[in-house]
Amino acid sequence: MLISLFRTVLLYVFIILAVRIMGKRQLSDMQTSELVVTLVISDIAAIPMQNTEQPLLSGLLPITMLVALEIIVSIIMLKSRRFRKIICGNPVVIIKDGKILEDQIKKLRITYEDLYSLLRQQEVFDVSQIKYGIVETNGSVSLLKYDSE
Amino acid sequence: MKRLWIACALIFIAALFSVLEFFLVNNSYDKFSKELSQIQNYYSVNEFKEAEKSINKTKNSWKNREKTLKVFLLHGEVDTISGSLEELGDMIKQKDSKAVFYTCEKTKRQLLFLKKSELPYLENIM
Numbered sequence: 438m439l440i441s442l443f444r445t446v447l448l449y450v451f452i453i454l455a456v457r458i459m460g461k462r463q464l465s466d467m468q469t470s471e472l473v474v475t476l477v478i479s480d481i482a483a484i485p486m487q488n489t490e491q492p493l494l495s496g497l498l499p500i501t502m503l504v505a506l507e508i509i510v511s512i513i514m515l516k517s518r519r520f521r522k523i524i525c526g527n528p529v530v531i532i533k534d535g536k537i538l539e540d541q542i543k544k545l546r547i548t549y550e551d552l553y554s555l556l557r558q559q560e561v562f563d564v565s566q567i568k569y570g571i572v573e574t575n576g577s578v579s580l581l582k583y584d585s586e
Numbered sequence: 587m588k589r590l591w592i593a594c595a596l597i598f599i600a601a602l603f604s605v606l607e608f609f610l611v612n613n614s615y616d617k618f619s620k621e622l623s624q625i626q627n628y629y630s631v632n633e634f635k636e637a638e639k640s641i642n643k644t645k646n647s648w649k650n651r652e653k654t655l656k657v658f659l660l661h662g663e664v665d666t667i668s669g670s671l672e673e674l675g676d677m678i679k680q681k682d683s684k685a686v687f688y689t690c691e692k693t694k695r696q697l698l699f700l701k702k703s704e705l706p707y708l709e710n711i712m
Contacts, residue, residue, distance in 0.1 A: 458592060490661045494603060501600045508593035 440489045448482045451497060455504045460511075468525050468575050474507045525574040532570025532580075545572060556580070607658040608704065614651055615701040618644065622690045625674070629686050634678070637686075641675045659700065667696050 455478060459471070467475065478500050485496040514521040531541045531552070542552060555578045561567060569581040621644045628637035648671055655664045670693040677685040703710060 458589075458596075460589065492657055492659060492661070494658060498600050498603055501596045505593040505596035505600070508589050508596075512590055512593075 441486060444489070444493055445486050447493065448486055448496060451500065452478060452482055455500055458504055459507050470510070470524055471507065474503055478503055528574055528579075529572045530569060531572055531578075532564060532567045535565035535567060535583075537564060537570075547572070603658075610654060610658065611701050611704045614655065615697045618648065618651075618697055619694050621647070622674075622694050625678070626687060626690050629678075629683060634681060637678050638675075641671070641678050645671050645675060659704070663696075663700055667693060667700070670696060 456475065459474075481499050481503075482496050485491045485493050510524065514524060529541055529545060531538055531545070531547070537549075537552065542549070556562070556564065556567075556570075559578065559580055561580060561582070564570075566582050566584070567580050568583050571579045573579055621640065625637050625640045625644070628634075628640060648668065652664055652668060670689060674686065674689040674693060677689050
């Protein structure tokens with residue numbers, strides 16, 4: 438148990454360092470790939486924490502590689518729009534001129550209930566108030582209302 | 587640019603540890619297989635005292651190497667080989683030739699499996 442305790446402290450410090458090096462602070466700002474990497478890092482770290490048979494390096498080295506790859510991918514995304522499109526996709530217009538674009542929400546596999554919930558969270562209770570509604574690459578919804586023009 | 591250097595440094599560190607582990611495991615296989623074969627040779631010419639000296643030397647070397655190997659490998663796998671070497675020591679004291687040869691071969695195979703499981707073959711990666 439003492440070994441688990443020491444490993445937990447070491448891995449905690451290492452993960453904090455890793456997330457700081459990756460450079461994202463808010464969960465909502467993350468792209469999908471970054472969120473996946475963050476979740477994978479936490480899963481990998483849990484293995485040597487719980488299983489003292491596993492060497493600590495079996496957690497630390499994969500996390501190190503993931504952080505390095507994430508930094509490299511983010512730098513390439515900055516330099517190359519095409520690469521960014523491949524990794525993150527494009528924003529998708531789902532509401533135009535006050536009407537929901539059904540084919541687009543079907544492509545995104547968003548239900549009407551989910552969409553209305555997202556709109557309500559942005560204090561919109563009537564779709565006809567929206568000129569454009571766009572699902573961003575990180576999954577958030579941006580709205581351009583008629584009265585803000 | 588700074589983060590790119592950080593990424594390169596992290597990759598270098600990860601690669602360094604991986605290469606270190608590769609050479610350590612290979613070297614362990616080569617060294618200890620050779621020593622086990624030497625023990626078998628001593629036994630085949632009935633040099634029991636030499637065999638006993640040799641196994642004690644091998645066990646001490648392994649105890650030192652074991653600590654470093656446990657940093658890189660599953661502890662259970664390393665402990666299995668430690669157990670086999672202790673068993674071999676007992677067999678040699680009992681002067682049981684068949685058991686000595688069997689345990690030597692078994693330990694050599696365990697070392698070989700340890701080495702092979704760390705090689706970057708497709709089946710290991712998958």
